[in-house]
Amino acid sequence: MSKFEKPRKRQKPASTYGFALHCCITRAVRAVPAFAAGAPGILVLITPPGKTTFDYVKPITTALHGSEVDYLGRDLGFMCITSRDRPAKSIGEFETECRDKHRAIVIAESREIVPTVISLAADAVIDIPPITPKDLQAACRCVLKIEATEAQAAEALSYPEVMLWSALRVGRPMDDTLRRLKEATEAENNAVNSRDRSTNVTRLEDMHGYGQAKDWGLQLATDLAQWRDGKLDWSDVDKGLLLSGPPGVGKTQFARSLAATCDCHFIASSLGQWQAKGHLGDLLKAMRADFDAARQNAPAIIFLDELDSIGDRESFTHEHASYSVQVVNALLECIDGIAGREGVIVVGATNNPDRIDPALRRAGRLDKHVTIGMPDEEERVAILRHHLGGSAPSADLELLGPQMEGMSGADIEQLARHARRIARRERRAVTVDDLRANLPCLIPVEGFYRQTVSVHEAGHVIAADEIGYGEFVGVYVARQLNPRIQEHQAGAAGFRYEPISFRDRQSYLDEICTNLAGMAAEHIVFGRHGDGSGVGSDNDLRRATELAFRIEANFGMGDGLRFVDVSSDGNSGRWDRQLTQKVDQVLKAEFERAKNILSNERPLLEALSKELQEIGLVSAERFQELRRKFRPPKETALAS
Template sequence: MSVFSRTEKIGSGVLDHAFHRIFLASIHTQPAFALGAPGLLVLLTPPAQSAEDFEPSATVYLNENLEASSSLTSGYLLVAAKDKPERIKASFQSACFPKRRAIVISETPILPTEILVAADATVQMESVTPADLREACRTALDLSITTGQASRLLTYPRDIMVSALRRDRPISDSLQRLKRFAPETTRVVPSIESSPRLDELHGYGEAKQWGLQLADDLKRWKRGSLKWSDVDRGLLVSGPPGVGKTVFAKALAATCEVNFVATSLSQWQAKGSLNDLLKAMRSDFQAAANEAPSIIFIDELDSVGSREAFSGDYANYSVQVVNALLECLDGAASRDGVVVVGATNHPDKIDPAVLRPGRLDRHVAIKLPSEEDRLAILRQLLGRDLTFDIRELGPQTEGMAGADLAQLVRDGKKNARREARALKLTDLSATLPEMLHVVGEYRRCVAIHEAGHTIVGTVIDYGKFLGAFIRNQLNPRFRTQSAGSAVFERPMNLFGNAQQYRDEICILLSGMAAERLVLGSHGHGSGAGRDSDLAAATDLALLMETKLGMGNRLLQLGTGTAWDAIGNQQVPWLVDRVDSILSEEMKRSEEILREQKTLLLKVVNDLYEHGCMSPARLDELRRETSNLKRPNIYPSTRKSRTTRSTKQEIRS
């Protein structure tokens, strides 16, 4: 069938919405077509499903936001397994061939050559997954169910399953009815998307260790040998986009062998009013409690916000949302057997009360994977297709998250399939940019910068010097990145004074000071971006003046250390005070380096030639330097009480 009407809509049933999710997921595997580009797609239906199941989706998708004449430019064709080739070809010529955008939905991959040649891509649609069914129940029936419940529903024939689901019927009642009335022989095994287990993941560090311990604790709790009060009940995972926070949560549930409920504020808000949002939130927590042991995963937790930052007309709305979340986390009803995992890119934007003991009191940052982890992830993703050495991809993939690596492998495999051959290293490396080598004059500038940090840091006794290094290459995918570092191990202060803050500002500015001394001026790298040396030094000076009482005025201003957290009327005098602190510490740094210039140049030359500087080599160069004086310019007066040490990099 090729003619469609604008009045046709996706049905209101659960399966209609589940099928539509499958349809859209298949379309979005072809980004250009999904964005409106012309083309012909062949979509192969999942096993035991008819092409007609997806007709409403094709109708709405092709007809959406188009003029009434859209049937002249768009069309679709449904192909049943029993259709004759000649009939398929004839229908294709009228329904799809002359159209700008067309979709063929087929129950069989055996299609006439005319269609296969014309198709831009052939996509195998996936079967309905528990995630699809969960979202379909939420959308069609306003019914919140867990992944475990969805998995059980999918073991029954679809017509029987749908009959058991009612808008106002608890899901537990529906499952009991199915178990009672549906004969065991009618149950089927669904196609469920598998999740990796934690021991299969790479690059998750502390989060992985926490999860493995939780899995062991939950086993003990289920056996009755461990009290629930002794089990960690909440975790906040943070990290940049793409590092795999959602993957971690799914793997955690798979490892613990418990039910998994994935949700977010945006899903709760989709219900409508504030009352609907709060109802959806409580429903998800109740669903998790009903199927305990469970893990409830709240994505983008920072979008809930912090009551300290709310203002304006919507403050009351936002406060009620936070309060309701706290109520759910406290488990006014019962939270035994329910572990809550929150994910965020911005942990600093979460209400402090959410992170208190008994709620999400454990915070683990998932960092971008190291080179070793990236190679391990690539080996896992490539599987049997890995027949070549991938070590050269290590530095080329620097800064890439797990999601980026997965996309890299998908693109490489797609290229190999297109050319009908085995995967090669070039399929992966071809999409990566050529690395920029740190050589020549730029390498010398980096050496000067890191030598400045090294000299000043050791003179003012900033911490234990662990070494300095220069990278041999940079990845052009990143606008800002570190070309080198000087690394110090510092005691963690429980009682910091003004001089210690000034010491930190001094060493932050020392790379810039070295460039000024040797080259006559400094490069833009010292002040480029929010993570630059100058930005960090400015934040510290602002903190001293506005929050710590370590400036000219004994007062506290604002709720943060950024300029936008300070009242506009305070900015003029603050600019002068912050600039004064920075200028004083820049002068101090320059004077240290001027007295140590002979040693400075020796360190520069060594870093330039070898790319690294060890503590032993620095001591050796210091002994070689004649007339070396250890200056006493604004000496450090550190008198701190410490608990443990922390490693800090001062980067160019």
């Protein structure tokens, strides 16, 4: 009897799952009797479909060494090959870890990814068999000290693995385990079916405020219908979407509505849900179980919430970096695994798209990125009308549009829910007063503050127009601010830019000048400026300063060509006194330039700011009218 077939008691795997996998490895190695008996050699083992190399590491190394170890020693070799590994990397690792070892095992996710060099060196390439009822019987008897019939073991293996290995416990009778599995599966299926079939799930075509995301979803529904009819290849269907936006804009609701419109099975999950299953191995099993469920129920949409919590491998520097890297790698494997399998769409959601590993956004994964913004006035009214379901006069709801400024879709849904509760309690229909009772007391933008905001935004518009930086699309000043919003935006000027263009030092200086023009306008009109240019996470001064640092330190557009790290987490760049002095000089020069431009355009500045103060909105067309009225054409001015 070889050591692969009957390990000594001290070598017995500590878990039921590990013991079952050990049985599978033993059967695979028996295909080469000499190796199984301890003779020298090299084997390549191929994991079953849906399994990864990670699960088999400990059973194989235990079998090679004869006991559980972290280091195999000089004479034993082991390595893994995954679908992500380049052939050159695998060959190099094989040369180092396996070629000259007395005994070695290579484990790979498929035969296709094993380099020919390794296949030629191996004594055999063998498929690892799946876990059988007999394997489970042996694992229950040896690890859990319980007996199970072959029929019971077969029934247990019919349940998702992540549930099975959790339900099996020391001393728990198999009848009790099967009862628990049946009840849990029925409860989970009922919950999923209830969510999927609920009449409360609004179809995407009836949703408001989703912009490009809605357009993408409706196109996906059309493509899936053609795919079902055999009129479109799966390769032509978009398979991944990344949604970003502030909390409350309805990213989860979008995914549910998308599934309803596409008539797809819906699975919602997150890193937090996977982590709740237990240690790293349990987390990875739960992750793979969700993707397996999506494949088994295709067409399906799997929604991954708070995707940024997965992290970016380049930023992992803490003591748990290995854990985090394995999580990211496993997710990439799951997404890549469904790329060639039909009927599964992956939708990820995040509030911080910059914190997502770039590999997740590569082609074939979540390569389509759409940002969902806060709804505008018309969309806010439409969302409220939808949630009220016609229980309030439609015309009266229009009056609430401005009062809901700054509210997300979730805020508006809550507003409607509170109003319906008031109406139910008094046994009557919902009224506008019920809605107003739950609206926040908005802060009016008026008086001298409104005047300063109007002058500030007018300065941005006029300076950009004079310089020729960007295409102006419109400017507004808000009527009121919502106190629930942490970062208020009392006004903004919008410009459209070319996505890709040649940029030299002057183009960056023009952008800095435009950013500083709001503050410059305040100086011209009031002789001083307020704090508006430095408030918020993306303020004028921050943008201008970042650009000045890049000119002087990153782009070789300053006095020297040396690159200096001036990122927010850079070690020294921003503390270089000589560099900061150059940045200050750039900012002061462009601030004076902006003041000179606006001083020469004082009549236009006053006219534009006055219209903004009174009306609150000036379009690009209206600005052209004001410019023709208060600024003579340059050719005429030169001729005179």
